[in-house]
Amino acid sequence: MAEIEIVRIPVSAENREALASALQAARSSYLAPPACTALDIAHGEGELVALIRWASAEAHREAAQLPSAGELFGQIQQLASGPPSIETLGAPASGQLAGQVALVTGGAKGIGRAVVDAFIAQGAKVAVADRDRAALAELAAAHGHQILPIEADLSTAQGNTNAVEQAVAQFGRLDTLVTNAGMFDGFSDFTNTDVAALDQGFDLLFGVNVKGMILACRAALPHLVRSGGSIIATLSNASLYPDGGGVLYVASKHACLGVVRQLAHELAPVVRVNAVAPGATRTAIGVPDVLGGPLDQTSPEISAAISSAVPLGIHAEPAAHAAAYVLLASRAAAGNMTGTVIESDGGLGIRGLRRTRGGDGLKLQFSGE
Numbered sequence: 048m049a050e051i052e053i054v055r056i057p058v059s060a061e062n063r064e065a066l067a068s069a070l071q072a073a074r075s076s077y078l079a080p081p082a083c084t085a086l087d088i089a090h091g092e093g094e095l096v097a098l099i100r101w102a103s104a105e106a107h108r109e110a111a112q113l114p115s116a117g118e119l120f121g122q123i124q125q126l127a128s129g130p131p132s133i134e135t136l137g138a139p140a141s142g143q144l145a146g147q148v149a150l151v152t153g154g155a156k157g158i159g160r161a162v163v164d165a166f167i168a169q170g171a172k173v174a175v176a177d178r179d180r181a182a183l184a185e186l187a188a189a190h191g192h193q194i195l196p197i198e199a200d201l202s203t204a205q206g207n208t209n210a211v212e213q214a215v216a217q218f219g220r221l222d223t224l225v226t227n228a229g230m231f232d233g234f235s236d237f238t239n240t241d242v243a244a245l246d247q248g249f250d251l252l253f254g255v256n257v258k259g260m261i262l263a264c265r266a267a268l269p270h271l272v273r274s275g276g277s278i279i280a281t282l283s284n285a286s287l288y289p290d291g292g293g294v295l296y297v298a299s300k301h302a303c304l305g306v307v308r309q310l311a312h313e314l315a316p317v318v319r320v321n322a323v324a325p326g327a328t329r330t331a332i333g334v335p336d337v338l339g340g341p342l343d344q345t346s347p348e349i350s351a352a353i354s355s356a357v358p359l360g361i362h363a364e365p366a367a368h369a370a371a372y373v374l375l376a377s378r379a380a381a382g383n384m385t386g387t388v389i390e391s392d393g394g395l396g397i398r399g400l401r402r403t404r405g406g407d408g409l410k411l412q413f414s415g416e
């Protein structure tokens with residue numbers, strides 16, 4: 048089925064012509080036939096309106112993966128004086144989350160990005176708040192009108208409030224808030240980390256992991272009450288067990304579990320509050336410079352060490368956790384669940400004392416492998 052996209056881009060008088068030219072130039076790449084069958088541009092009061100006809104929703108999705116789509120979104124971000132509003136006529140959404148609107152914090156990369164991809168595949172529209180501008184542009188290029196990228200510092204009240212308000216202004220409602228933005232402490236030992244690093248590291252980690260989570264929930268609350276929606280927090284094995292980080296990370300993720308339990312109690316029966324607790328996952332999670340800077344958890348050595356320490360023998364990819372978020376976001380599947388934590392950690396809770404796992408010889412015993 049053909050799809051018509053109406054994109055309204057707020058723009059100042061001085062950037063208007065440059066923006067119109069960027070759109071026209073994309074006529075030979077991202078907005079090119081046969082996927083894009085027509086492009087009309089009109090100048091409104093303080094905005095530029097583009098009417099884009101796509102041959103089909105699928106052709107539109109494929110075109111949105113082109114690098115030239117990312118370039119155009121980047122140019123729009125630079126020239127526009129605010130986020131575009133996008134209305135799509137045609138192809139109805141289908142899937143477990145059809146018609147739902149979600150906001151995912153820290154959704155530009157890693158686990159949050161996998162959640163965004165899964166929610167969109169299940170028919171949701173997703174606003175993504177993050178401070179990584181380049182990763183947001185890549186996301187916008189991949190998903191086009193299904194997502195709203197929002198650049199924000201989520202350790203501040205203003206960043207969280209703006210993100211929620213922009214999401215609701217764009218999509219008209221909010222069904223699910225995923226609080227996922229977070230930082231790690233690089234396994235900084237308590238005894239070997241100096242006082243200044245503990246002092247600054249505490250503020251940075253708790254600022255986004257705990258305060259940011261609470262502020263996002265508070266900003267989203269009126270909208271979630273209206274929609275009868277839910278909150279899903281990204282916790283961690285470090286919310287439940289020691290040594291999934293140093294004292295700052297483990298304490299911050301235990302605090303996040305406290306937020307989940309308290310809000311699940313306070314917001315029942317109207318808003319459900321649940322969590323997914325991933326175990327070690329192949330991402331390049333941020334670590335403040337004062338605690339040693341970024342930690343790449345994707346090297347073969349780290350993967351091998353993690354796999355041998357986990358009963359299921361897996362160092363998880365971000366996508367491994369995504370179905371748990373879809374389940375919790377679905378009113379049909381999880382309408383009776385609140386205060387629940389789904390552990391997606393390869394079985395840390397059943398790790399043995401004598402050995403990590405008991406079944407290493409099972410295949411040999413029963414199938415000769």
Ligand SMILES: NC(=O)c1ccc[n+]([C@@H]2O[C@H](COP(=O)([O-])OP(=O)(O)OC[C@H]3O[C@@H](n4cnc5c(N)ncnc54)[C@H](O)[C@@H]3O)[C@@H](O)[C@H]2O)c1
Binds near residue numbers: 324
């Ligand atoms: N990677 C793991 O092994 C692992 C395991 C368990 C839980 N987690 C949790 O998963 C969540 C996502 O982590 P990830 O591993 O995908 O890391 P990641 O760095 O890939 O993703 C985190 C995202 O949050 C964003 N972010 C961080 N601070 C921000 C701020 N102040 N304002 C705006 N955006 C900010 C980053 O830009 C990034 O896009 C975190 O809450 C983390 O604690 C990670």
